[in-house]
Amino acid sequence: MHLKSVALTTEEIRRIVRQRRRDLVISERLHAEQSIYRQIYQHPKLLSAKKIAIFLSFDGEVNTQPIIEYLWQQNKSVYLPIIDLTNPHHLAFLPYHRHSQLTTNKFGIAEPIYDVDKILPYQSLDIVFTPLVAFDHRNYRIGMGGGFYDRLLQNYQHDNIYPIGLAFKCQQIKYVANQSWDIQLPEIIIG
Structure with missing residues (x-):
C-alpha cells in the first residue's frame, strides 16, 4: 500500500515507513532479504567492482552483514561510511575487515574508529550501497534527513561511482x- 506522500511531511513519511520496516515479521524480512542477496550476488557491476562502500544495518534496514561476508569472500575491499571529523556534514570511508574496531557515532550507528591516514577518497569507490527510508x-x-548521501553522490556519474x-x-x-539537490539513484534493489 502506497502512502499518499504529497499530503504528508517528509518527517511523517520517515516515521511511518521506518515503523513499517521495523514491523516486518521475521519470515517476510528473511524472504525479502534472500531475494535482495540473490540479486546482489548475481549483479554484473559487482563482478568488476573492487572497492565497495556499504552501511551497517540500523533501525530495521536490510541486514547488510551477509552482503559484507560475500564481498569479503570475493576478495572485494569493503568500506564503511563515517561522519568526517574534518567536515561533519560529509561522509568519509574507512576500510572494514573482520576485526575492525567500531565505535558508535552521534546517531547511534556503528562505524570504524576515525583514522585520517586510512580514509579512502570517495572517488576511488566503484559501488556505494546506499541506505534509504523511503523511495x-x-x-x-x-534518507534519514542529514543529506549525507545526497552530498556524497552529487557527482556520482562524473566520478564513475555506481550507487545502489x-x-x-x-x-x-x-x-x-x-528537491533540486536530491539524487535519483540509478538502481534500487528491492526485496
Whole structure:
C-alpha cells in the first residue's frame, strides 16, 4: 500500500515507513532479504567492482552483514561510511575487515574508529550501497534527513561511482517530493 506522500511531511513519511520496516515479521524480512542477496550476488557491476562502500544495518534496514561476508569472500575491499571529523556534514570511508574496531557515532550507528591516514577518497569507490527510508518508482529516496548521501553522490556519474539503494517493498511510497539537490539513484534493489 502506497502512502499518499504529497499530503504528508517528509518527517511523517520517515516515521511511518521506518515503523513499517521495523514491523516486518521475521519470515517476510528473511524472504525479502534472500531475494535482495540473490540479486546482489548475481549483479554484473559487482563482478568488476573492487572497492565497495556499504552501511551497517540500523533501525530495521536490510541486514547488510551477509552482503559484507560475500564481498569479503570475493576478495572485494569493503568500506564503511563515517561522519568526517574534518567536515561533519560529509561522509568519509574507512576500510572494514573482520576485526575492525567500531565505535558508535552521534546517531547511534556503528562505524570504524576515525583514522585520517586510512580514509579512502570517495572517488576511488566503484559501488556505494546506499541506505534509504523511503523511495518512489523514479528511484528518488528519502534518507534519514542529514543529506549525507545526497552530498556524497552529487557527482556520482562524473566520478564513475555506481550507487545502489537497498530496500524492502514496504518502503516504497507513491511519490517523493524531491528537491533540486536530491539524487535519483540509478538502481534500487528491492526485496
